[in-house]
Amino acid sequence: MARRLRSVDLDFIESAPLRLVFTAEVRAHPETVYRALADDVAGWPSWFTSVTAARPTEDGAGREVRIRGGTVLRESILAADPGERYTYRVDESSTPGPKALLEEWRLTPAGTGTRVRWTFAADGSAAFRFALRLGRPGMGRAFREAVRNLDRRLGGAAA
Template sequence: MPKRRRLRPVTDGFLEQAPVRIVVAARLRAQPGEVFRELTEDASTWPLWFRSVRTAGYTGPPPYGTGAGRAVTLRGGVHFVESVVGWEPPHRFVYRVEQTNLPGVQAWMEEWLTYPAEGGGTDLRFTMAIDAPPTVHAAVWPARPGIARSVRAAVARLDARCAGTA
């Protein structure tokens, strides 16, 4: 894997304006507060429900919130250093990738939104927003359905974990 390099810092507007966006919506049985806690309180648990993640953790001491750093390594060796830029319990968790060893990426941000679902449970929306040169867009574009499937499977395991059945 190439050496880690800094990405361009982006703000919330990037989530809607990024050249490459992957949006996944799901309905969970768990309540928004339970889902938000699982997403945010202990990053080291992510590999238990998101199988693409090999390791994850906050880089500083608690309490965590906006400004906290995270380090994430995916299976295959891709590494991210992230900053939490949005922490609005129990509805919104956003982080921006500050550094990665993934070649070609220029900016990256992800957002998790959780809202009470009609009839109970949680409506969740995950957004991955990326900017990269056209050659990288061309590689990411056909991978979008697989990424979406991976996120949906992770969200199903997240829901089972929240329900205590995982």
């Protein structure tokens, strides 16, 4: 059963009760990384192993993402700035606990490659926030592995 989450805007990335921020670098240029994030939604499972399926919805204005363990998320794209950022809000989740979720992928040039910063902004029940804090190291490992996989997939390709 889908649970509707609170609709939040871009400023939630700074005001969320819980923010988890992770960074890593890839050899590919920001435009190339952006295309993998925003234009190849269906390709996410090939590099982000926590994602089992992903597909664009609403003519690209939304996404449906399935996460390992059975969670299904329905999302709305809030910012799609080529080569700079890709931000989406979770509108519905099959998992109890979250009240509001927003994820932002920021891309900045780093030498000849890209620094990727993933911010996971959340609000939810006390148990949900506790579980996220406890799961932070695992989320960090999953992010770093995903970025390594993405780097290999992109082959450090130029834009």
